Amino acid sequence: MDTLPDDPAYTSDCRARLAFEVLANRWDSVVVYTLGEAGPMRPRRLLARIGGIGPKVLNEALRRLEYNGLVERRAYAEAPPRVDYALTEAGAALLAPMRAMGRWAASYGDAVLDAQDRFTARDRGRRRTGA
Numbered sequence: 764m765d766t767l768p769d770d771p772a773y774t775s776d777c778r779a780r781l782a783f784e785v786l787a788n789r790w791d792s793v794v795v796y797t798l799g800e801a802g803p804m805r806p807r808r809l810l811a812r813i814g815g816i817g818p819k820v821l822n823e824a825l826r827r828l829e830y831n832g833l834v835e836r837r838a839y840a841e842a843p844p845r846v847d848y849a850l851t852e853a854g855a856a857l858l859a860p861m862r863a864m865g866r867w868a869a870s871y872g873d874a875v876l877d878a879q880d881r882f883t884a885r886d887r888g889r890r891r892t893g894a
């Protein structure tokens with residue numbers, strides 16, 4: 764989409780920004796992607812499948828995703844009680860754009876990391892010289 768500098772497409776209250784903010788948290792997109800690939804699952808299984816995320820952080824991510832309407836919490840009247848999480852229609856609809864972002868990251872990730880390294884080195888040089 765071509766936009767002009769004065770185009771309101773990315774103003775603070777536009778829907779496009781909302782879409783980026785919904786997955787701005789580090790773990791939210793990982794949870795959405797995992798549920799999209801593996802289907803509904805219980806929190807303990809999500810923890811094991813994702814790896815590197817603690818129970819508290821997972822719970823916070825699930826609550827945020829539920830708040831944003833991307834995940835639904837399903838409780839079952841069983842003994843012991845059982846809860847699982849599944850993507851909503853809106854959550855499942857994010858999988859295609861997320862896969863596109865993954866392809867972008869595979870193509871340009873090294874360039875981004877190189878740019879970050881150059882910037883950091885340049886910034887350190889500026890601090891040493893007082894520039």
